[in-house]
Amino acid sequence: MYGPVSVEQFDGSRLPYVDNLIDLVVVSDPGRVPVTEILRVLEPDGKAYFVANGEVVTKPRPQTIDDWSHFLHDATNNAVADDQQVGPPRSLQWVAPPLWLRSHETPSGIQAAVFSGGRTFYFLDEGLIGITDERLPDRWSLVCRDAFNGKLLWKRALGNWGWRAWARERWEGKDWTTLRAARTNVPDEAHRRLVAVGDRVFVTLAFRAPMSILDAATGRTLVTVEETQDAREILVTGGVAVVYVQKGGAEVAERRGRPSADQTALIAVDADTGRVLWKGECGVIKPLLWAIDSGRIVYVSGKQLAAIRLKDGQRLWKVSLKRTNVRTLVATDGVVATQGGRFLAVYDAADGRLLWQKSVPPIAGAESFDLFVIRGVLFRGMTSVDDQGRPTRKAPHVLVVGYDLRTGEETRRRLVRNL
DSSP: OOSOOOOOOOOSSSOSSOTTOEEEEEESOOTTOOHHHHHHHEEEEEEEEETTTTEEEEOOOOTTOOOBOBTTBSTTOOOOOOOSSOOSOOSOOOOOSOSSOSOSSSOOSEEEEEEETTEEEEEEEOSOSSOOOTTSOOOEEEEEEETTTOOEEEEEEOSSOSHHHHOHHHHTTSOGGGOOSOTTOSOGGGGGSEEEETTEEEEESSSSOOEEEEETTTOOEEEEEGGGTTEEEEEEETTEEEEEEEOTTHHHHHHTTOOOGGGEEEEEEETTTOOEEEEEOOOOEEEEEEEEETTEEEEEETTEEEEEETTTOOEEEEEEOSSOOOOEEEEETTEEEEEOSSEEEEEETTTOOEEEEEEOOOOSTTOOOOEEEETTEEEEOOEEEOTTSOBOSSOSEEEEEEEETTTOOEEEEEEESOO
8 A cells, every 4th residue: 555545533423425325224233323324324215224123214215306207307308307405516426437438529428317216327338438440349338327326236238329320421431530529429319219217217229229118127128119110219208108200211301301201100108018009190300309298299390380199199289380490399387388599489288379489699609409497487598698798609698588488578587797
């Protein structure tokens, strides 16, 4: 042993662990350690076993902790957690390898992280770090860890995944030392291939594959729904998994402006058994532009906004969009909110009627087209503003504005300087 060493003597009453870390504490003799201290270090649903009397105490899961089951929180696309324990970081909870991704210039090696039931799930590329060359293969896996202490619970190798599956022309045969800023060269749909709800994981185990339903505790495949071959995105709510399927030729139809109905479909599946409930044509849906709320599936296809019933796939309504360059869609609180580069438009989810729309300044820098609904207020992402609070292309100050969800009236305005 060499180098500096830190030693702290155990005081006999406080266990040397951060809060909510341990799965199981076995107590043969508690000494001066109180039960409250044992419960402090236990993670929610963790257990303490007292040898003397055989008692098992389970730490309850607080109602103030929320799951994050989908890429955008849940099936509504409203990326706002109902979690009261999230806040500014106070300590490091855990660290898991790899400490670095493979490169800053190639597609990100961590994708689609979701959290449910005290577990975290994500796609991970474990290929060689620091050397970027197409001859060095990707090694993609679906990884499951304990969300409170980071312990590896299980791992499943993925089939064809990574740049060879979605961007071969951009990378194959190129000099990778000259490629820059491609860490975001990942299709949005890849993040919607993984959903975790309760004791089930809904996933495609390759980039062109059907949806499989896994046991969340073990990673074992319970059922593969072959009817969902070429699954592009998955949303789960109310015991139903809805899969957007788009066959290979549909990309050509989309580019030419002629979506091919027989190559695209929404397929509803029983989330427990994998039994197909119904299948309906939908046209080409761009990534992330569909959501589920209050028994309705709403989506943008071409120049139209449509809704179908979750229960049986029956059409509820279809309307022409007033502004068609939609980048974001959120369905919540009885409305469908959409955003483009410079506009907001909100529709009534019951009948598709336009409630309001307005022009807005562009979102700052390289930010995504964020849209959040919090307590009846619709917030966009940050806008860069100058010293007088006027929108500008680039500035150290940002402005966040909130609008009444039903009327579009401005109700919140927050200017943050030198962010």
